[in-house]
Amino acid sequence: xxxxxxxxLTVGIFALLAVIMVALMLTLASVLRPERPQKQKYISxxxxxxxxxxGWSQSRLRYYLFGLLFVMFDVEAVFIFPWATRLETYxxxxxxxxxxxxxxLALGLFYAWRKRVLQWV
Amino acid sequence: MSPSVDWAALLPQIxxxxxxxxxxxxxxxxxxxxxxxxxxxxxxxxxLAAFGSVVxxxxxxxxxxxxxxxTIAGTVQIDGFAxxxxxxxxxxxxxxxxxxxxSIRRAGLPPEEFSVLLLLSAAGGVTLxxxxxxxxxxxxxxxxxxxxxxxxxxxLRRAGSQEAGLKYFVLGAFASAFFLYGAALIYGAAxxxxxxxxxxxxxxxxxxxxxxxxLAGFALLLVGLFFKVAAVPFHAWTPDVYEGxxxxxxxxxxxxxxxxxxxxxxxxxxxxxxxxxxxxxxAVAVVAVITVLAGSALGVISGDVRRLLAYSSxxxxxxxxxxxxxxxxxxxxxxxLYLGVYAFMALGSFAVVMVMGRDASGSQPLxxxxxxxxxxxxxxxxxxxxxxxxxxxxxxxxxxxKFEVIGAAVQSRTYWLAAVSMLGAVVAAFVYxxxxxxxxxxxxxxxxxxxASQKSGVGLADDSRSGDEDSDSRPPVAVPRSVGFVVAVCxxxxxxxxxxxxPLLNLAGDATLAVLGG
Amino acid sequence: xxxxxxxxxxAVLFSIGVYGVLARRNxxxxxxxxxxxxxxxxxxxVAFGSYVQTVVGEVFAxxxxxxxxxxxxxxxxxxxxxxxxxxxxxxxxxxMMKG
Numbered sequence: 174x175x176x177x178x179x180x181x182l183t184v185g186i187f188a189l190l191a192v193i194m195v196a197l198m199l200t201l202a203s204v205l206r207p208e209r210p211q212k213q214k215y216i217s218x219x220x221x222x223x224x225x226x227x228g229w230s231q232s233r234l235r236y237y238l239f240g241l242l243f244v245m246f247d248v249e250a251v252f253i254f255p256w257a258t259r260l261e262t263y264x265x266x267x268x269x270x271x272x273x274x275x276x277x278l279a280l281g282l283f284y285a286w287r288k289r290v291l292q293w294v
Numbered sequence: 295m296s297p298s299v300d301w302a303a304l305l306p307q308i309x310x311x312x313x314x315x316x317x318x319x320x321x322x323x324x325x326x327x328x329x330x331x332x333x334x335x336x337x338x339x340x341x342l343a344a345f346g347s348v349v350x351x352x353x354x355x356x357x358x359x360x361x362x363x364x365t366i367a368g369t370v371q372i373d374g375f376a377x378x379x380x381x382x383x384x385x386x387x388x389x390x391x392x393x394x395x396x397s398i399r400r401a402g403l404p405p406e407e408f409s410v411l412l413l414l415s416a417a418g419g420v421t422l423x424x425x426x427x428x429x430x431x432x433x434x435x436x437x438x439x440x441x442x443x444x445x446x447x448x449x450l451r452r453a454g455s456q457e458a459g460l461k462y463f464v465l466g467a468f469a470s471a472f473f474l475y476g477a478a479l480i481y482g483a484a485x486x487x488x489x490x491x492x493x494x495x496x497x498x499x500x501x502x503x504x505x506x507x508x509l510a511g512f513a514l515l516l517v518g519l520f521f522k523v524a525a526v527p528f529h530a531w532t533p534d535v536y537e538g539x540x541x542x543x544x545x546x547x548x549x550x551x552x553x554x555x556x557x558x559x560x561x562x563x564x565x566x567x568x569x570x571x572x573x574x575x576x577a578v579a580v581v582a583v584i585t586v587l588a589g590s591a592l593g594v595i596s597g598d599v600r601r602l603l604a605y606s607s608x609x610x611x612x613x614x615x616x617x618x619x620x621x622x623x624x625x626x627x628x629x630x631l632y633l634g635v636y637a638f639m640a641l642g643s644f645a646v647v648m649v650m651g652r653d654a655s656g657s658q659p660l661x662x663x664x665x666x667x668x669x670x671x672x673x674x675x676x677x678x679x680x681x682x683x684x685x686x687x688x689x690x691x692x693x694x695x696k697f698e699v700i701g702a703a704v705q706s707r708t709y710w711l712a713a714v715s716m717l718g719a720v721v722a723a724f725v726y727x728x729x730x731x732x733x734x735x736x737x738x739x740x741x742x743x744x745x746a747s748q749k750s751g752v753g754l755a756d757d758s759r760s761g762d763e764d765s766d767s768r769p770p771v772a773v774p775r776s777v778g779f780v781v782a783v784c785x786x787x788x789x790x791x792x793x794x795x796x797p798l799l800n801l802a803g804d805a806t807l808a809v810l811g812g
Numbered sequence: 813x814x815x816x817x818x819x820x821x822x823a824v825l826f827s828i829g830v831y832g833v834l835a836r837r838n839x840x841x842x843x844x845x846x847x848x849x850x851x852x853x854x855x856x857x858v859a860f861g862s863y864v865q866t867v868v869g870e871v872f873a874x875x876x877x878x879x880x881x882x883x884x885x886x887x888x889x890x891x892x893x894x895x896x897x898x899x900x901x902x903x904x905x906x907x908m909m910k911g
Contacts, residue, residue, distance in 0.1 A: 237892065241885050248881040251874050280319055287322035429872050436879045440886050447890050453897060457906050459890045464842055464903065467883055468833050471849035474876060475826060478853050482860035487868050 238290050242282070249278055300365035302354075303372045303424075305347035306380055310387075311417035311437075313340035314410045321406040330405050334395055337409035341388040341416065348384055348420075352377045362808040364426055368488060371426035371808070375565075378630055378805035379557040382637050383419035386550030387412050389641045393780040394542035397648055401449050403540055408448060412546060415441035419554035423561075428477045428487040431558055435473065438554050439466050439522070442547060446539035454656040458538030465521060465531040473518025479511030489566045496569040512574050515562060516581075522555035523611045526585040533596070536604035537657060541648030544600070548607045548644065549637035556614055556633055564618055564626045565807045571621040578619045579711055585612030586718035593725040598657045599647055602725060603640075606684055609722050610636050616715050617699040620706035623806065628698035631802035635691040635788070639680050642784025645777050646677040663729060664738040669770045674733045676781040681730055683788045685723035690792035694799065818859035825852035839891045839901040843884055850880045 216223075256263070256271050263270075285291060301308070317336055321328065355362055355374050362373035391412060398405045418437025425431040443466060447459020481487050483504050484495040496508075517528065524532040536544050563574055589609025596602045610632070617629030650662050667674040683692035696719055703712040773781075791798045825848055832845025854873045861869020895901050 237888070241888065244881055245885060248878050251877055255874070277315060280315060284318055284322050429868075429875055432872075433875060433879070436883065440883055443886055443890065447893060450893060456890070456894050456897060460839070460894055460903065460906055463887050463890050464833070464839075464846075467843075467846045467887060468849075470883070471829070471846055471853065474850065474853045475856070478856040478860065478872075481869060481872070482856065482863070485864045486866070487872060 242285060242290070245281070246278065249274075297367040298365070300363070302347075303351070303363070303365045303370060305351070306344040306384065306420045307417050309340050309344040309347060310384075310413045310420065313343075314413035314417070317406065317413070318410050321410070328406075330398070331395060333406040333409040334391060334398070337391045337413055338388065340413060341384055341391060344416070344420070345381065345384045345388060348377055348381045352381070356804055362806075368490065369427035369430045370421075370424050371489075372424055373808035374805040375561065375626070375630070375807040376424035376557075378802070379423035379553055379633065380420040382553040382634050383416050383423065383550045386546050386553065386637050386641060387416035389645075389780050389783070390542045390546040390550075393545075393645045393648065393777045396774050396777055397540050397542050400651075401452070401540055403448050404450075408445070408540075408542070411441045411445050411448070412543075415439075415445065415546070416550060419550055419557075422554045423557040425558075425561070426489050428481060428489070428492075431489075431561075432470075432474060432477060434554070435522070435558060436470060438551060439470060442466075442543070442551055445543040445546070446535055448543065449540045452538075452656065454538035455540060456538075458535045461531050462535045462539070469518045469521030469528070471518075472514050472521070476511045476514030476516075476518060479507050479514065483508040483511060489561070493566045493569065496567060508570070509573060512563075512567065512570075513577070516559075516574065516577060519555055519559045519562075520581060523552055523559065523614075524608050525581050525611050525615060526588045526608065527581070529585070529588075529608050532608055533592075533601040533604040536607070537598060537600040541644050545641045545644035545648075548603070548640035552607065552611065552640075553633045553637060556611075556618075556629060560618060560626055560629060561807065564621055564629075568621060575619055575621055578615055579708065582612050582615035582619050583711060583714050585609070585615060586715050587612075587721070590718045590722035590725065593722060594728075597660060599650070599660060599662070599729070600658055602660070602729070603643055603647065606722065606725065607636075607640060609718065610684070612718065613696060613699050613715060616703050616711055619708060619711060620702040622702070622706060624705055625699075625702040626807055627802045627805060628695075628702040630805050631698050631798065632695040634802065635683075635695045635791075635798070638784040638787045639683050639692065642676065642680045642781050642788070643684070645780045645784070646673060646680070649673070649771055649773055649777050660729065660732060661738070663732045664736045666733040666771070670773065672778070673771055673773055673781070676785040678730050678733060679785045679788060680781075681726040683792065685726040686719050687723075688792075689789070691788045691795070691798065693792060694795045698799070698802075815859055815863050818855055822852045822855040822859070825849070825855065837902050837904050839894070839903045840888075842903060843887050843891070846887075847880060847884060850876055 252274065253271065256267055260267070313336075317333060317340075321333060351372055352374070354360055355372060355377055362371065364371040391409060394403075394408060394412075395405075397403060398408060415438050418434050418439070418441065420434075422431060422434030422438055425434050443459060443463040446462045447456055449455035477487075480492060484492040486492055486495065521528040521531075536548070539547070563571075563578070567574060586609055589605050589607075589612055593602050593605035593609065596605055614629045614632045614636075617625045617632060619625065620628075647658065650658055652658055653662070666677075679690070683690035686692045686696040696715075700712045700715055703709075703715065829845045829847075829849035829852060832848065833842055836842050836845060854876055857869040857873040857876065859869075861867065861873070891901055894906065898905065
């Protein structure tokens with residue numbers, strides 16, 4: 174067996190152990206716990222309030238807009254990390270470039286703000 | 295460590311991209327007080343500045359003591375080829391901006407976003423034309439395309455525009471993904487993303503141990519770019535997008551986006567991969583033939599003028615591919631000539647189409663042009679000229695473009711390709727002549743073309759009620775000065791250089807594709 | 813030696829993505845399929861990058877990630893526009909124009 178596969182063997186053993194452990198604990202719990210089925214227990218839990226409507230509901234638009242903005246800024250960070258690790262190498266040139274980059278990003282945020290995307294209506 | 299940047303090489307991008315960002319900021323700051331035409335005028339100013347810098351670059355590149363050069367660690371290359379196609383893209387944006395106010399006013403497009411997106415897209419196109427690295431090429435392609443997706447959907451309230459935006463986006467993103475996969479494979483096979491290094495590696499026989507990877511890379515790159523330029527097995531989006539999207543955006547797509555797409559195709563295949571041209575030439579030849587024939591044939595059966603022009607743009611893409619197929623300096627300059635010449639024809643034609651408007655269902659039946667020569671003789675004359683040029687009639691630039699492309703095919707001894715393209719040109723001519731005949735000879739309401747009236751029943755019913763006998767009952771088409779100017783300029787360029795083609799041929803001949811080392 | 817495994821994984825992801833784009837009706841799932849293709853490309857790029865021993869592949873992958881985010885943002889915005897009009901993101905419903 175090659176080294177490569179042997180190191181995967183460790184992963185396999187861990188996975189097996191995990192499955193065994195979960196199965197063991199669930200079986201133990203089902204043996205030990207008292208069981209009194211009631212209809213109300215099967216209603217889905219919604220912060221203690223009586224659940225309303227379907228479980229499969231659409232989320233509001235505003236979540237989408239904020240999510241989109243978050244993804245954009247989150248992903249742009251991908252350029253900032255490599256720059257940060259080589260801060261000295263690129264010196265002033267890198268600093269100016271990064272300033273321009275972040276300025277353009279901020280411009281996008283500014284545009285979104287002026288277009289009233291950021292208001293929580 | 296930091297690469298040297300020749301800012302003069304980036305002037306067009308700075309004017310277009312930087313200018314659009316400044317415009318966006320200003321627009322959000324002074325939104326309430328700014329008049330609606332201000333973004334448009336600013337955009338025209340910025341594209342003019344970009345065009346000026348392109349001209350300056352051309353002079354610099356053509357100066358024998360300086361010549362082509364590359365900058366930013368060799369990832370951007372300014373050669374005759376890049377400057378020529380940058381010029382085409384910038385002109386497309388410029389003229390689209392000039393006649394856009396009509397559409398902005400009538401369809402209620404957001405004026406500022408329209409200008410900003412058009413400028414951004416043009417910046418992407420210029421980057422694409424001067425890219426010398428697969429990464430820069432990809433970035434240019436995406437900036438060009440993403441802005442164009444939004445442009446297609448910019449007529450926010452009209453369902454047709456939304457539909458055009460969605461179709462363009464899904465297929466465009468799909469095509470970009472194919473392109474990227476191909477680029478990754480080429481990078482793996484050649485060991486570099488720099489185009490000159492790739493060319494050197496291919497010439498030195500790199501990838502001979504990974505030939506499958508190299509071929510798959512070629513194929514995927516071709517598929518991705520064929521989507522962008524609307525070559526036939528990958529053209530399905532074109533008619534729908536051209537029909538649904540706002541007309542100025544369509545004019546820019548037909549002239550600018552197509553030129554940028556071909557910039558990538560020519561730079562990659564005629565330039566970088568010329569060492570393995572035996573591998574990709576057959577594929578390009580087959581696609582070129584299908585595109586020429588199908589573009590012409592589908593144009594014959596379409597009953598909507600926008601769709602007709604979309605199919606005609608597909609056909610033109612086929613002719614430009616014929617130039618690519620001949621894989622030499624002649625073929626490349628023939629393709630460039632065709633792109634430059636077609637840009638004017640497309641811009642002028644779509645300006646006319648924009649003025650002619652849409653019927654209730656959002657389309658524009660052929661019958662809308664019945665007897666146009668009597669109602670608006672000048673508009674009809676300009677459109678006729680542009681259509682005849684697309685048909686390839688002598689004494690128009692369209693003739694010289696087709697002549698050069700077919701000549702390049704003959705020179706590279708692909709006689710069958712030349713013959714089939716000539717056949718396609720004849721079929722295509724019928725399409726344009728049919729429209730010209732409608733403008734000059736058919737009386738409105740008369741059923742000159744059974745097929746067209748059958749396909750466009752909605753629009754025709756309205757017309758035939760109002761003017762079944764009296765041909766002058768429809769008022770002349772109102773042509774704003776800006777649109778008249780664009781049509782006149784395009785028609786003048788088409789006619790002038792059709793009669794006296796020497797400067798244009800020289801220009802395209804000087805736009806050489808250099809493969810420089812970084 | 814290990815390159816092949818990455819290439820095969822990437823090719824499988826690519827094929828699943830292409831299948832998704834062609835067969836799925838839901839616009840959001842089509843977008844996800846396109847993302848899948850782009851991630852297949854990323855795997856390829858990083859694998860080649862470490863195979864060729866240059867950092868270019870990884871840099872390319874970073875650019876692909878950011879551009880993919882921008883692309884999907886625009887795509888979702890267009891889908892949203894459509895959804896507001898028709899209350900559906902089924903892209904097979906979007907066939908007003910034909911011919």
